[in-house]
Amino acid sequence: DTGVSQDPRHKITKRGQNVTFRCDPISEHNRLYWYRQTLGQGPEFLTYFQNEAQLEKSRLLSDRFSAERPKGSFSTLEIQRTEQGDSAMYLCASSEALRNSPLHFGNGTRLTVT
Amino acid sequence: AQSVTQLGSHVSVSEGALVLLRCNYSSSVPPYLFWYVQYPNQGLQLLLKYTTGATLVKGINGFEAEFKKSETSFHLTKPSAHMSDAAEYFCAVLLQTGANNLFFGTGTRLTVIP
Numbered sequence: 001d002t003g004v005s006q007d008p009r010h011k012i013t014k015r016g017q018n019v020t021f022r023c024d025p026i027s028e029h030n031r032l033y034w035y036r037q038t039l040g041q042g043p044e045f046l047t048y049f050q051n052e053a054q055l056e057k058s059r060l061l062s063d064r065f066s067a068e069r070p071k072g073s074f075s076t077l078e079i080q081r082t083e084q085g086d087s088a089m090y091l092c093a094s095s096e097a098l099r100n101s102p103l104h105f106g107n108g109t110r111l112t113v114t
Numbered sequence: 115a116q117s118v119t120q121l122g123s124h125v126s127v128s129e130g131a132l133v134l135l136r137c138n139y140s141s142s143v144p145p146y147l148f149w150y151v152q153y154p155n156q157g158l159q160l161l162l163k164y165t166t167g168a169t170l171v172k173g174i175n176g177f178e179a180e181f182k183k184s185e186t187s188f189h190l191t192k193p194s195a196h197m198s199d200a201a202e203y204f205c206a207v208l209l210q211t212g213a214n215n216l217f218f219g220t221g222t223r224l225t226v227i228p
Binding site for chain 1: 118123146148150155156157158159160163165204206208210214215216217218219220221
């Protein structure tokens with residue numbers, strides 16, 4: 001169990017640019033989640049996959065955000081035309097299929113939009 | 115809709131003193147309940163969870179929490195604080211049915227004074 005891995009750890013970009021983050025979940029886990037965390041707040045749910053199917057999306061996930069998990073393994077989160085308000089920590093988590101299975105989080109990608 | 119309230123965004127205790135972090139939830143049905151800890155620049159780590167059964171739940175690092183349905187509370191305690199306990203603590207709820215994502219509180223930052 002190597003844990004959930006996220007890349008990159010930090011990303012600084014200029015407003016208007018596109019960015020893409022990657023998440024590699026724990027290999028046995030078929031559920032994968034993306035959360036966003038801003039300073040002084042708890043994580044906010046963005047989206048969730050079971051295998052390659054994206055099953056839930058938050059209203060926080062605007063049209064500029066897209067997430068994929070093409071082979072049911074790793075996932076990518078892309079933000080197009082970044083805005084300063086997108087600056088946050090983006091957390092990925094994975095879990096087993098049972099509903100109350102705990103989420104295992106990665107260390108996150110910190111995005112700074114200048 | 116569910117919500118989570120963590121009373122006290124900052125809590126300070128002396129080393130060796132009792133730690134008490136408060137969490138109240140609002141849900142139409144008893145949810146699953148979780149406590150996570152976050153160290154600086156890291157992801158969240160599960161401390162403990164309540165699903166069903168015994169209402170007093172023991173977790174890692176000497177922490178425990180008690181589910182009190184009548185008070186809609188799930189407070190986190192530790193008898194004796196250690197310097198390494200200094201971190202941010204998040205309470206989270208997951209409904210037993212419906213949307214399959216964790217809903218987090220805003221967190222409590224614990225400071226341990228030597």
